[in-house]
Amino acid sequence: xxxxxLIPVLLLxxxxxxxxxxxxxxxxxxxxxxxxxxxxxxxxxxxxYLDINRDDIHDFRQTMSVIxxxxxxxxxxxxxxxDIIAIIRSISEKCRIPLTVGGKIRTIEDIRIxxxxxxxxxxxxxxxxLDPLFIEExxxxxxxxxxxxxxxxxxxENGAYEVYRRFGKEPTGLSAAAWCTEAERRGAGEILLQSxxxxxxxxxxxxxxxxEVSQSVAIPVIAxxxxxxxxxxxEGLRAGASAVAAANIFHFSEQxxxxxxxxxxxxxxxxxx
Amino acid sequence: xxxxxxxxxxGIGNLTSVHNALRRFAVPVAVTxxxxxxxxxxxxxxxxxxxxxxxxxxxxxxxxxxxxxxEVLIQKKQILGIxxxxxxxxxxxxxxxxxxxxxxxxxxxxxxxxSASGLRLxxxxxxxxxxxDRHPLSRGLANEPIFYFVHSYCFVPExxxxxxxxxxxxxxxxxxxxxxxxxxVQFHPEKSDADGMRIFENFLDFxxx
Numbered sequence: 001x002x003x004x005x006l007i008p009v010l011l012l013x014x015x016x017x018x019x020x021x022x023x024x025x026x027x028x029x030x031x032x033x034x035x036x037x038x039x040x041x042x043x044x045x046x047x048x049y050l051d052i053n054r055d056d057i058h059d060f061r062q063t064m065s066v067i068x069x070x071x072x073x074x075x076x077x078x079x080x081x082x083d084i085i086a087i088i089r090s091i092s093e094k095c096r097i098p099l100t101v102g103g104k105i106r107t108i109e110d111i112r113i114x115x116x117x118x119x120x121x122x123x124x125x126x127x128x129x130l131d132p133l134f135i136e137e138x139x140x141x142x143x144x145x146x147x148x149x150x151x152x153x154x155x156x157e158n159g160a161y162e163v164y165r166r167f168g169k170e171p172t173g174l175s176a177a178a179w180c181t182e183a184e185r186r187g188a189g190e191i192l193l194q195s196x197x198x199x200x201x202x203x204x205x206x207x208x209x210x211x212e213v214s215q216s217v218a219i220p221v222i223a224x225x226x227x228x229x230x231x232x233x234x235e236g237l238r239a240g241a242s243a244v245a246a247a248n249i250f251h252f253s254e255q256x257x258x259x260x261x262x263x264x265x266x267x268x269x270x271x272x273x
Numbered sequence: 274x275x276x277x278x279x280x281x282x283x284g285i286g287n288l289t290s291v292h293n294a295l296r297r298f299a300v301p302v303a304v305t306x307x308x309x310x311x312x313x314x315x316x317x318x319x320x321x322x323x324x325x326x327x328x329x330x331x332x333x334x335x336x337x338x339x340x341x342x343x344e345v346l347i348q349k350k351q352i353l354g355i356x357x358x359x360x361x362x363x364x365x366x367x368x369x370x371x372x373x374x375x376x377x378x379x380x381x382x383x384x385x386x387x388s389a390s391g392l393r394l395x396x397x398x399x400x401x402x403x404x405x406d407r408h409p410l411s412r413g414l415a416n417e418p419i420f421y422f423v424h425s426y427c428f429v430p431e432x433x434x435x436x437x438x439x440x441x442x443x444x445x446x447x448x449x450x451x452x453x454x455x456x457x458v459q460f461h462p463e464k465s466d467a468d469g470m471r472i473f474e475n476f477l478d479f480x481x482x
Contacts (some may be wrong), residue, residue, distance in 0.1 A: 002442060003399045003419070040466065045399055093293050098421060098464045118289040120464060143323040145395055145423040189395055189423075220397050242393060272399045272419055
């Protein structure tokens with residue numbers, strides 16, 4: 001039987017990994033390459049790297065002061081460049097599980113160069129909202145399985161779920177279910193469904209959001225945002241997600257993914273171990 | 274002939290992932306669409322993602338059909354098709370219309386049937402494969418190895434005897450086939466961690482002609 005997937009999400013900012021809270025606070029956690037082998041050996045089912053760099057200019061002394069302590073000398077060149085393509089290439093050389101890369105993908109060429117450097121899928125977000133035909137063009141050129149549409153959602157007080165773009169800053173007026181249905185119709189292979197309000201809070205997924213979206217589409221939904229305890233993964237799957245993703249919970253503890261999977265197995269879910 | 278691998282660049286694969294995986298083995302690997310390089314290699318790999326019709330069109334436009342038929346059917350060179358690469362071995366495919374395949378293994382490619390199961394498509398993720406011990410491709414794999422799949426269409430060969438592995442997704446899905454020098458896997462060994470590496474190891478162990 002198909003196993004539900006557990007997916008660590010790694011946020012890259014200026015060439016280093018960060019943790020995030022409600023899309024705003026970013027704390028450094030290390031270099032992007034060191035985690036690949038560790039997460040693979042801990043039985044991560046996939047890896048998602050999201051480049052959340054917002055400024056094109058960056059002082060590298062800050063980056064170096066962080067990676068200088070966490071990265072081996074051999075890994076330096078890729079991380080030093082702040083070149084997302086070089087980083088993807090280095091990660092993919094070590095990555096024996098599926099690799100999704102997202103962030104600042106605006107053209108077919110942006111997709112092509114990421115795939116050519118070892119990504120298996122790309123996650124697109126704002127550009128798909130600005131130009132929904134981009135989903136169709138990407139799916140036609142590279143296959144639906146390559147195109148993950150990432151959807152950032154905020155819950156309003158009246159319970160309505162609205163899609164936001166540009167790192168969760170700009171409301172779109174679209175409901176989560178309506179946009180995900182459109183993304184599916186235009187050729188998305190998966191939906192990466194992210195709750196802005198839950199990001200980094202550790203209080204669990206927005207289960208009503210997962211339920212609403214996974215009932216509206218027939219493609220797999222990956223839930224993201226809010227996991228603070230392993231039980232939250234189980235809740236996300238029971239709400240209808242095909243895969244459960246998280247970032248912060250995996251960062252600071254040894255064997256975190258294996259431990260999460262064991263706990264999910266104990267809850268009766270058939271995880272790959 | 275010493276072992277060397279040509280990964281056929283049909284323009285439709287996650288070629289870099291396949292190349293990265295093969296670099297772990299101490300054999301020369303070239304990603305190529307050059308017929309002479311394909312002829313010079315002892316083992317061929319045909320990766321591929323995307324749709325059946327597009328895949329055949331790309332092979333045709335790159336002028337790769339004659340060399341593939343020569344090397345595989347006449348020279349009996351070892352070939353491993355991955356995902357769409359395996360599906361293209363079929364006689365015909367029914368993805369977005371009706372298309373002729375390479376015809377290396379009699380059979381058809383059709384959409385996975387999910388109307389009864391209600392399961393989602395694509396079939397994405399890790400699934401157990403029941404392997405047949407009669408086929409060398411599955412040598413050394415545990416009882417039910419687990420592999421990473423991404424597909425909505427599946428291969429239905431006429432001769433069930435060539436099925437080297439199968440998994441369940443609402444119906445039985447052919448996961449591995451082997452007929453003489455022709456092997457195929459529906460899953461992605463390059464993305465299936467240790468079990469996937471074993472598939473490459475077995476394939477590279479097959480004697481070159």
